[in-house]
Amino acid sequence: MVAIWTDPAIKPTIREMVSDFEQQNPDIKVKLTDLTWSHGHEKIVLAFASGRGPDVVELGSDWIAQFAENGQLTDISADIASDSAEYQGWSMANYNGRIMAYPWFLGTRVLFGNLDLMAKAGYDDTFVPVSWPQLLEASKKISALGPKYYGWGSNAPEKHRLYKKYLPFLWSAGGQILTDDGKLCVIASTYAIDGLTIYKMLHDSAGYVAKQRGIEDAFLDGKVGFIISGDWLLKRIEKENRKINLLSTLIPGPTLPGRSFKGGEFLAINAKSEKKEAAMKFVRFITSPEQQIKFCKANRSANPSSVKAQQDPYFASNDHIQTFIKQIRLAKHPPVDPDWVYMEGIIEQAVEDVVFNGEPVAESLRKARHEIEKQRK
Amino acid sequence: MGFSNKELLRADWQWVGLQNYVTLFKDEHFLSALGNTFVFVVGTVPITTILALGMALLVNRKFRGRGIFRAGYFFPSITSMVVIALIFQELYRRDGYVAMLATMIGLTPPEYGFLIDKSTALYSIMAMDIWMSVGYYMLIFLAGLKSIPDELYEAARMQGASFFHQLRYITIPILRPVALFIIVINSIKSFQVFVEIYVMTGGKSDTMSMVYFVYENGVTKAFQFGYASAAAIILFAIIGVFSIMQFSILKRREPIW
Incomplete structure (x- = not known):
């Protein structure tokens, strides 16, 4: 047996x-x-x-x-x-x-978009956001359609999920959590700051805030323009027979498609x-x-x-x-490290502090780096 | 266990004396959990007790449909905490009923919902806890009220005592042991707050309680049994001291029979 x-x-x-x-x-x-x-x-x-x-x-x-x-x-x-x-x-x-x-x-996670909302916001069906500025602009235009519409699905503080939404922005900017040899934490690099800054800008200017399930609900209901999600969303659309004009594309980076979470x-x-x-x-x-x-x-x-x-x-x-x-x-993928469970929580807290509690990006990431280093000693 | 560095997955461990306790009082997450737990207890226990007494006095009066009110108030107490927490999670959303109600009366609800905003998350959970438990304590007060002989009220009324005089000099003194029981039981329960937080915020938005801290450090994240046990021992000591204090304060004067 x-x-x-x-x-x-x-x-x-x-x-x-x-x-x-x-x-x-x-x-x-x-x-x-x-x-x-x-x-x-x-x-x-x-x-x-x-x-x-x-x-x-x-x-x-x-x-x-x-x-x-x-x-x-x-x-x-x-x-x-x-x-x-x-x-x-x-x-x-x-x-x-x-x-x-x-x-x-x-x-992995990809960027999903609602083509109908994009069309309402003035984009033709050839438009695909490949860079952060394009994603930000499109999200803002969708939010401007009216009070019921939001450009961007922004994750609420939720364990094991929030950090997965920030890491693609960190990696796409060229940042890392640890150095290649795994000895030093570099989560407060200028790349990491750029990644979290754009993440916050998306949240501030167009964010629909809810837990992952809530964001997906709102997206499938046609209220949200763009979300980051996994292949389970495809299964859900089919199972629930949702009628949504769906775009799926690579996670945008600073200028070209970026890195996703694996x-x-x-x-x-x-x-x-x-x-x-x-x-x-x-x-x-x-x-x-x-x-x-x-x-x-x-x-x-x-x-x-x-x-x-x-x-x-x-x-x-x-x-x-x-x-x-x-x-x-x-x-x-995140570092294969026995302390990852701690690191994950610390990164999540830094994102929460910046996005929801108004802490400065650089200060919050410096604090996270300090805590991770302390944990790994 | 609280004096060791035992980790669940490791066979080897050593005695570390008071090290866990020293570390705990330097750990900002523990201090935050401690503070939140005290706010929860101090915020919920007095309000629940006063509301439960008020409701018991109301439903103790004779009027049509009294049984429906009694059952209605008690109903949340027999409902699963998880179910209630999930329902309130929806009510507290940014576009939920509580936000709509707040807007209707001219208040500005939190931008992202009551459970996401740090300034409202813990208080929102406390409000739900009060709503859920007040019916149960009302029933205990009601049982206490039933044990008060009618002759005492009749004698007071004959001497011209108002409702408030009867309350002040008959009802409250006689209900003192019942109130003591309710305050102690409710305090212990509130110090152990966990399920609501687990379901509604997962300890996020500055709502980490002591039991959640123990759970997170001992089970979900780190398996640091020694460290988590030390936190649990501190919680046990706090509950013990608090209960003794409540007994000594509330038993100072014996009820008048």
Whole structure:
């Protein structure tokens, strides 16, 4: 018996895959357990701490370093040598030169726009905002359409989300969170200041403020011109049969398309598992190109980790999915660092202080850098 | 545990003496959580108690439909806190009913909603807490009112005592033990405020409470069990001292029977 913990939202698809796997491997039984995104982290920690965790666990990319640092995950570097060119996303599972998890499906964020609102604001259908000044101007023009309209969906303070909206602006400006060697925090650089300044300008001049779900609601209701969101929005539009004239495009940068946020779902094997071989067999099965295509079609996921799966005609059939495929090539992920959970909170607080509490950008980022350095000592 | 550097995922740990406590009182997040918790307790407990007493006096009078009012006021207490918090989250939005109501009476609601603005977020949660718990305490006061013999009021009325005199010299002194119970229970509950904050703000917008601080440091973010336990011990000590103070102040004068 191999125990797998995964997100209940994708359970129907996973259950089918498990059934296929069990038919092909009658000597291995798989037990599926729900692991919600919102409480998954706590559940995994408690399971690992009790020494009775699952054999295979689905991990968000930003959780890998913390569990790897504490010796909870199996080093799979030796097992994946033959797969390394076949899959993308290894850098997010690379902790101190060791691969600690298998990339399953990746995720990024793109810029969505409402073409009808853009037309009302005087733009023809050839217009696509590729730079910050264009995005800012278009957002302002949409906001000027009337009190019910907003140009830009601006995230309210919300854990695990607000920072993901600022990081594309930081990276697009040329900034970084840590230096390449990971030794110094450089979140208060002039690039970082530029990124947060434009983020605040968008918020101040055209922002509709709500949590991520609220922003998406307002966007789908035709009230908001532009939002940054993930491929789940495509699934939602289809599921709720929303009529929206949708633009999807790359995240704008200072002058040209910029960098987006990249994350992903990974499958890791518990270091204490007694069925590592069977667990790895299951991981390889579920991440195979065929299963990934099946999964992506069922869940409207745009970014499988398998290079072969990415070449399936399904991904070329939809322009919006193509945007995600192009964007992920221009996306970065946060540092693979066990202290990332702290850093994330500190960056989020700095953005909140600037956007909602009126703190000066440079001062807030300097404070964040100081706190991150203090945490990492 | 509060005197150790135990982390949930690490097997090795050492005793660190008072280090966690020293660090806590230098940690601005902890100090903010401490301050917010005190504001929550001081803001909600007296208002809830006074409102509960007032409502108990009102629904104790005989009038048609009294049962409906009693049930109506008590209803929020039997509803799930999470459900109420989610409903209020909508009400407090920038375009929610509370903002509309504020605009109608000439006030300017916060630009981004009551739960996002730092100056209103905590008070908005406190208002919801009062609304939710006042019915429960009203019921306890009502039980106390029922135990007051009618003869006392009759005798007072015969001697010309007004409603306020009866309240001042009969009702309140006799209800003192009930009030003590309510204040102590409500204070303990308010010191432990967590669910509302978890659901409505996630500790953002300057609403971090002590229990949320313990949760965040012990479970969600850092798994620093030692550090979180030290914060929990401080909370325990504060609740203990507060309860003793309330007992000694409110029991100073025995009720008149």
